[in-house]
Amino acid sequence: MTLKLPEPYASRIKYSEPLGRHTAARIGGAAEMLYIAKESNDELATVAMAAWEQNVPVRVLGGGANVLISDKGVRGLVLINDVNEVTFGDWHDGRNVAASGGAGLTVLARKCQTRGLSGLEWAASVPGTVGGSVVNNAGAHGSDIRANLCEAVILEAEHGIHIFTLDDLTYGYRTSILKARTDKRFLVLMAQFALKPDDPQAILERMEHHVAYRKETQPPGASLGSIFKNPVGDYAGRLIEAAGLKGYSIGGAQVSPVHGNFLINKDGASAADYYALVNHVRDQVYKHSGVRLEMEIEMLGEW
Helix, strand or coil, X not given: CCCCCCCCCHHHCEEEEECHHHCCCCCCCEEEEXXXXXXXXXXXXXXXXXXXXXCCCEEEXXXXXXXXXXXXXXXXXXXXXXXXXXXXXXXXXXCCEEEECCCEHHHHHHHHHHCCEECCHHHCCCCCEHHHHHHXXXXXXXXXXXXXXXXXXXXXXXXXXXXXXXXXXXXXXCECHHHHCCCCCEXXXXXXXXXXXXXXXXXXXXXXXXXHHHHHHCCCCCEEEECECCCCCCXXXXXXXXXXXXXXXXXXXXXXXXXXXXXXXXCCCCHHHHHHHHHHHHHHHHHHHCCCCCECCEEECCC
């Protein structure tokens, strides 16, 4: 498969690029083609639209969290959104922060803290990007992206640039209308937020509390974050621990001894190891408690 791009973009395409180095769990086969957009949303949009127009499959990655990539790799183009832009202002309806889809959540949260803007404290030390959080309704510590999001600017293959309001996104727990789409011919260019003014030191203290709690309760090392959604009225980690699965391993993948809802790449795990462990955990929890856990992570590539 080939992709024709104008220069200087054409020379930046990488072929047969291992994706393990671009994902949080350090797992995954090669991308047939890889492009890392760094300069601007114009660069990102130019590459994406060119691929769509040439019928080249496109998969957008941000920080490489929340996605398990097959050992067989990914056909077509993997487009990494590394456009990191954050703008502060005083716009209508209380909007005061705009961030590109490639902006890291942790960086965004820290920049807002120094400006005395509260609402994204939960994102401190959370892996991932603004674009991924908009699609997945990422969250932690009792909050999520929809709590302060006003609208998102979405580039679609068939319709160009569209504005999605908070209502348009139809958010639920760790899901949205975007995540439910099967075509995946879209990407998040920008998001606008309305944050509340507060004392920067008070914001910092809340962030430090969240970071400390995260370090105490979640394992270090290479993982994809939470594997399963919490079922209504319960916690996936508790159900996994109750099934006696903490520390259980398949190949190089292990259920974390610290937190049951984290599977870690302990010793050179393959994607097949990781996926086998995901299925084993889900089956054992169902046998033990009758609860069928739903995956929070996304599967990518050929399985």
